[in-house]
Amino acid sequence: MTTVCLFTRDLRVHDQPVLHAAAEQSDGQVVPLFVVDDAIEGFRVPNRARFLAESLADLDAGLRDAGARLVVRRGDVAAEVRKVAEEVDATAVHVAGDVSAYAGQRRGALEDALGDRELVVQDAVVTVVSPGTITPTGGDHFKIFTPYHRKWADVETREPLDPPRGLRLPKGVKAGAVPKAKDLTDGDTAPGLLPGGEKAARARLDDWLDRIDEYAQGQDLPARDGTSRLSPYLHFGCLSPTEIARRAGTGSEAAAQFVRQLAWRDFHHQTLAAVPRASRQDYRDRGDRWRRDDDEFAAWAEGRTGVPIVDAGMRQLHHEGWMHNRLRLITGSFLTKSLYLDWRLGARHFLDHLVDGDVANNQMNWQWVAGTGTDTRPNRVLNVITQARRYDPDGEYVRRWVPELAELEGKKIHEPWTSGTEVDYPDPIVDLDHVGETFRAARGA
Ligand SMILES: Cc1cc2nc3c(=O)[nH]c(=O)nc-3n(C[C@H](O)[C@H](O)[C@H](O)COP(=O)(O)OP(=O)(O)OC[C@H]3O[C@@H](n4cnc5c(N)ncnc54)[C@H](O)[C@@H]3O)c2cc1C
Incomplete structure (x- = not known):
């Protein structure tokens, strides 16, 4: 057989x-x-x-x-x-x-x-838990994360399986060549891309589990390498999410926070499984009539909006094919709430660059950020300057990715247009003081 x-x-x-x-x-x-x-x-x-x-x-x-x-x-x-x-x-x-x-x-x-x-x-x-394994009373999927997570945490998972031994290929099967990158695409890759494959994945997982306690402090500080960067390995399945969750355990606050992110991943997967059209259409229709402005979109995509924290995030994306979660939130909110441009444009751009680009995680997170998804506060507008001060207090992250601002000191780096310093850097493309009102008026919220 x-x-x-x-x-x-x-x-x-x-x-x-x-x-x-x-x-x-x-x-x-x-x-x-x-x-x-x-x-x-x-x-x-x-x-x-x-x-x-x-x-x-x-x-x-x-x-x-x-x-x-x-x-x-x-x-x-x-x-x-x-x-x-x-x-x-x-x-x-x-x-x-x-x-x-x-x-x-x-x-x-x-x-x-x-x-x-x-x-x-x-x-x-x-995923750790397959879509449909846990459901709310009277529904086919969870629409809010917290009750999902409560049930998710109680699901019993399998003991990870060892690699198989003693496999045999049937006689006469031509293996065909394993494709090289150049057989798949002729485009340039990001210079700082992580290496693919299960070996690299397992080495990274071992290293991460040794320093998982950093997650409690470092999770939201993009200047530190304080998250696992396991996302591309999870996307391509070089690692089993079940094995990661079991090995990380919930023995410390940091480990529990990390495993919670795997539950977010499963949550978005179960949402998309239940509503596959959500990869393209609003999960919750808010009656948006998004603006269209190709110049503003290009400035966002190329990291030259004049808002340092936003530009830093977009430049990290281009350099590494990856972006820190806090920056995905900030750049996503900036595009959809501050510029009021369609989340689908941002999601497309991310999918064109992210090495972990994933339909479930990307589209459902974009919808979350745009307030058309599962966020319970859909009309909140992140204040990007407050975010920058809180999560990049010394400006180290911005300095790394926006070198033209590197000379500016401390918190000033987040608002160079008021600093009076001569720098070769554009003015912000939007008046940040009024983006909240403008957004709420546009959405009719
Ligand atoms: C607008 C936007 C777009 C995103 N697009 C993607 C995408 O295409 N692919 C993708 O894998 N993640 C996406 N995310 C989620 C998250 O930003 C990344 O998973 C995370 O930054 C990957 O880094 P890490 O592996 O170091 O994460 P860690 O913090 O170490 O988390 C461990 C794992 O948990 C999962 N995870 C963490 N945060 C989330 C989250 N918010 N939602 C779902 N899963 C999560 C990831 O698989 C991640 O590898 C997006 C988030 C936003 C706000």
Whole structure:
């Protein structure tokens, strides 16, 4: 008997329930398959393409250690899986459950293409708790995080699974070449991109668990490296969220705060699973009639709004393909609330650059920031200067990313247009004193 393990964004061998189940069913004779799916635009975004290529190379190495190797095909995912399944006469294809509208379509297309062959969809691979496992009374998903988190914390999770051993590829299967980044995209990648792959992921996780206590103090201070930066590894599944949650535990305040972020991740996944249109449409319609201003949008995207903390965040994004969460909140709020430009524009720009760019986390967080999502205070407008003073008190973060302001001292760096200092830096593109009223009037709130 032969099975196919279709990898999607679960590119690992540790705690890998899909591979585990596929191998168990066929006593080890399994085709570990990845299809470079032409329908997935994200595979062509340079930062994610490079991370993906590195992750696939590493997955291939992990599978070789287990006795097999990665088989790669390119094209329409359902058609390619069918061909491979027919070639090896597979009894079943195993795949991880996922939440986006596209993942739903893919599942349907696989079911159709496979006919009599079984499609086994594995839960709790991409998230700790699968969408639908916990629901509120009388509803299909939680709309507010706090009650979700309470139930989430009580769900029993599995013991992480060891990497498999004794896998065998069926005879005659052509493996195909593991793609390099240049096979996926011809765009430039961010100079400060993290390396992809399970090995790098596990090293980072070990290091993070040794210093997790910094999270209590450092979580919201972008000048420090006080968060895990595990997000791209979670997005591509180089790490199992279940394993991370269990290893982090809740033994300290810092660990509990960190694990709570994994619950936020699951929360947004269950929201998108229940309302797939929320990747494009307002989750809650606030009757917005967003402004359109291409120059303001370009200034935001390029980090030249004249608001140092906002520009610093956008420049970090371009340099690292990653941005600190506090800055995602500040730059997102600035775009949607201070400039009153459509959250979809910002979400698109983030997805074009973030190495962790993820439909559930990105779109649902953008909606949260814009007040069209699950935020219980949808009309709040962050005061970016107060935020900058609180979370970058010495201006260290701004100084790092906006070098033209580096000479300005301390808190003054956050408001150079009032400092009277000669610097080559633009005036703010919006009058920050009145953005709250303007936003509320525009929304009719
Ligand atoms: C406008 C906006 C867009 C965002 N887009 C993305 C995105 O595309 N992909 C993405 O993974 N995260 C996104 N986030 C959430 C968050 O900013 C990142 O997950 C986090 O900054 C990643 O850094 P870290 O791994 O060091 O996080 P840590 O603080 O170490 O947290 C650990 C993990 O928890 C999860 N997490 C943390 N915060 C959140 C959150 N608010 N929502 C959901 N999951 C969270 C992430 O998987 C993260 O890796 C976005 C947030 C905002 C406000």
